[in-house]
Amino acid sequence: MIAHARSYKRNQVSRAEVLTAIGRFHDEYKIKRVTASLDEIENYTSDIWLVDDDLHIPGDLELAHECAYLLVVLGDLVVDGVYGDSDDPESFLLVTGNMRARDVVTAGWLEVHGDLSTDRLIGDYNDCGAYIGGDVHAQLFYGEHHHFTIGGALSANAVIGRPSLEIATPPAVIDIDDLRMLEHFDRDLLRVFDDHDDDGNAITYVDGFRDFREPKRRVYAGLPFRAAETRDN
Template sequence: MIDHALSYRRGQLSPAELLAAIGRFRSAYQTRRLTAALDEIEDSTGDMRLVEGDLHVPGDLDLTRERIHLLVVLGDLLVDGAYGDGDDPESFLLVTGDMRARDVVTAGWLEVHGDLSTDRLIGDYNDCDAHIGGDVRTRLFYGEEHHFTIGGTLHADAVLGRPRLEIATPPTAIALDDPRLLEHVDRDLLRVFEDHDGDGAPITFLDGFRDFRELKRRVRAGLPLRTPPTPATTD
């Protein structure tokens, strides 16, 4: 998908050029990790890539599937499909401009200096984190255990769970035991329990997601998390 990006493994980037790109990370931790990885890349299956300017990916961009340890985009990143990364092995994405993708599922290190726009933003596990310098615009945000830092404003139609979120104005979120979750997610993805109150009226209890892997699969495939009800038919 991004074969035109300059490759460190193929000798298209000098160590000095790659170190300069790595130095654009705002976190010293990422810089240290990636600098140390330069000595190990010959023994790994991953590559480090640099795009000097904007990058448009017509389909999906999955750093793990592309075997990319590091991708630096010195400009804007547009992904027509889903963006994904991993934490085992770890992958790193740095975008110095804005990023836009149909959907985002991030388990690795994600840093965007500008704004991030996506239909659904999903975090995955807690080993790595995401840092967005500008605003985030999304229809649905579920951070799971992933840590997010947002320098601007979060514009989201729905925030699910209790995100590990560092932001000036925390959003109002729908707890994972709140029946309103069913307005955004199909029942088969959730732990749902039915009971009755003292007057015999039905009560629905929720206890979070039953199948988080299926949730991620649907998002990566561009499928809805809540299937619209089938209209009633009349004879």
């Protein structure tokens, strides 16, 4: 159970409160989707949770593990560990303030009205999307095929791939077949080929990730993408 959160299924949150809260969503689709679910939520294994102020999670926050179909935080959200959501089952997060987490892996509907600050920001699949109204600060951003809308600026040491990104000023990117990938990821995470050119000189090719599940596993485990690095957990 999420500390200080009120439950819809336990009658701690009224339907009117839920409707008022989701009226803050940026996208009409999400408002309609959650509204329609209110008549079916009793059949769900998940619940709707409402936090009336700031929320601090001392460890990880995985919406599926918390049985959260929707989590609304009317304030700032701080997650000391990794934040994760999913598209199957579908989940929603709405934060009206700022959000900070050690790492973020988002496959579901993530919406933050303020700034988002994290070490690694990872998108996962393309069924849902993320909306950040303010700035995004990250050490590494890999959007995969997930759609991100950022109202402010994106400040990242490395933007990997060509993310599905709606932003005023698109960032410079490192393509997944760029040799600079080896500066950010261990070779065993990547498809790397060593060869020789026509003059016999050694050359190396990179062709993206071997299996995207392994970088995600490292994020959830708090492990670096490069073994030479250390991380403060």
